[in-house]
Amino acid sequence: MESKSEQNEWSSGVWANLTAVRKQSPLVQCITNFVSMDLVANTLLSAGASPAMVHSVVEIPDFTPHIHALCVNVGTLTPDWLPSMKAAAELASKLGKPWVLDPAAVSCSGFRLKACLELIELKPSVIKGNGSEIIALSSASRGQTKGADSSHESTDAIEAAKSLALSSGAVVAVSGAVDIVTDGKQVIGVHNGTKMMQKITATGCSLAGLVAAFLAIDSSRVLQATVSAMSVFGIAGELGEAMANGPGSLRMHLIDSLYGLDETTVLKRVNITRLS
Ligand SMILES: Nc1ncnc2c1ncn2[C@@H]1O[C@H](COP(=O)(O)OP(=O)(O)OP(=O)(O)O)[C@@H](O)[C@H]1O
Ligand SMILES: Cc1ncsc1CCO
Ligand SMILES: [Mg+2]
Numbered sequence: 001m002e003s004k005s006e007q008n009e010w011s012s013g014v015w016a017n018l019t020a021v022r023k024q025s026p027l028v029q030c031i032t033n034f035v036s037m038d039l040v041a042n043t044l045l046s047a048g049a050s051p052a053m054v055h056s057v058v059e060i061p062d063f064t065p066h067i068h069a070l071c072v073n074v075g076t077l078t079p080d081w082l083p084s085m086k087a088a089a090e091l092a093s094k095l096g097k098p099w100v101l102d103p104a105a106v107s108c109s110g111f112r113l114k115a116c117l118e119l120i121e122l123k124p125s126v127i128k129g130n131g132s133e134i135i136a137l138s139s140a141s142r143g144q145t146k147g148a149d150s151s152h153e154s155t156d157a158i159e160a161a162k163s164l165a166l167s168s169g170a171v172v173a174v175s176g177a178v179d180i181v182t183d184g185k186q187v188i189g190v191h192n193g194t195k196m197m198q199k200i201t202a203t204g205c206s207l208a209g210l211v212a213a214f215l216a217i218d219s220s221r222v223l224q225a226t227v228s229a230m231s232v233f234g235i236a237g238e239l240g241e242a243m244a245n246g247p248g249s250l251r252m253h254l255i256d257s258l259y260g261l262d263e264t265t266v267l268k269r270v271n272i273t274r275l276s
Pocket of ligand 3: 102104105129130148204205
């Protein structure tokens with residue numbers, strides 16, 4: 001059981017990070033899949049960040065040096081997109097800018113798995129996947145999968161996440177009923193969120209974009225920034241569900257709730273525990 005002072009420390013850290021995102025409005029470049037572009041951009045705007053869906057390889061040398069963080073998501077990967085992702089990731093790493101890899105549906109093909117493994121060589125700050133994606137990446141083998149949705153609980157992926165964190169040097173974040181965040185040693189559980197968020201496509205992709213925004217304002221504390229983004233997004237989902245009739249209206253209310261989050265609500269609702 002977490003002590004009251006540890007809980008308070010997490011909660012005030014989450015609020016401080018959200019406040020910093022709102023104040024600094026970091027520019028987040030997103031090279032994401034076609035399904036998610038709209039929700040990722042609107043999630044970032046509602047949180048106070050500034051999204052830019054710039055993905056052409058010819059624009060990266062001009063644009064990427066100006067960003068504060070990058071999010072790369074392989075959800076609708078084709079061979080012509082991979083060079084852009086690699087160029088942006090390589091430049092971000094070279095310039096010391098944090099970047100997030102979302103290995104969406106990584107095990108749907110050998111091409112996608114190989115692409116993700118090559119992207120991991122370019123040193124993402126955070127790898128954010130669902131349970132199935134992290135397990136598949138960690139064992140680097142093609143496992144059972146339903147595509148973009150997870151067929152594993154996030155908690156089934158703790159060992160896989162720890163081992164991927166240690167082999168890659170990234171913080172690994174596993175979304176699910178309990179979001180797991182680990183640097184290979186510490187394991188943190190984020191217990192915010194609601195089951196219906198799985199019924200809105202691209203909530204996981206949006207979460208990865210939000211993690212990038214939080215890294216932009218606190219890139220020296222990757223674990224804490226990641227945990228904060230996950231808690232904030234989960235709280236927005238909880239508040240949104242209370243107003244929603246189903247996934248369609250949850251999508252709208254989640255964005256509104258994220259936009260309107262206040263200190264009292266954040267401090268009351270943050271639910272983070274240290275699992276090891
Ligand atoms: N059972 C659940 N209870 C509470 N929150 C959940 C549950 N399942 C998912 N979530 C939340 O939903 C969000 C999306 O997580 P999910 O694991 O569904 O992403 P994903 O599979 O990568 O989604 P997508 O690929 O569609 O973007 C996260 O904020 C996560 O915490
Ligand atoms: C449904 C879907 N298919 C490829 S990417 C994506 C969005 C959720 O990852
Ligand atoms: Mg996903």
